Amino acid sequence: GAVVSQHPSWVICKSGTSVKIECRSLDFQATTMFWYRQFPKQSLMLMATSNEGSKATYEQGVEKDKFLINHASLTLSTLTVTSAHPEDSSFYICSRKLAGFTDTQYFGPGTRLTVL
């Protein structure tokens, strides 16, 4: 069964508004979760690493003030796209690592964001 859930699965918003996406680890407490973005016909690009109880680590080129990440509990990480613009329209996917020390990650179902 699913080990990572995301909510909402899709969202349409007006330009300038903020959108929050939730990512939950269902079966395991995750101190670290990951946020990816996928544009059409492109690969998944890591945006940031979400760390429970501390600041997220952002990849180069990802605006920290634009994509706010909060990892307030061991099972929940949120990504807020602030002042969304049409170019932020994308498929956002979160993941967590498999228990243990492997690098295998399990992904959520993704959230399709469309900014009008």
Add this chain to the structure above:
Amino acid sequence: DQQVKQNSPSLSVQEGRISILNCDYTNSMFDYFLWYKKYPAEGPTFLISISSIKDKNEDGRFTVFLNKSAKHLSLHIVPSQPGDSAVYFCAASQGGSQGNLIFGKGTKLSVKP
């Protein structure tokens, strides 16, 4: 510069035959490789992985081969089934990191009945 490359954007195979999906990488520090399957509007589903200390890993119909000298890996699906039709992503990670995965652009596999 892409560190993980999937040069074939698409592949079409007849049901029952073998599907071979290829992936090349440039970073010799990668030591763990994964294949994910993805349907439209869904998150990737983990399929199979291989550590750099191995050259083959098999799980049911899926086998991953790793050629470190060539910096090449491949996913073999045999026999292919129509339900295997999806986009397959190759991913790699470097030990000692936080586990960041670097993905290829994916190969769309179509298995025809």
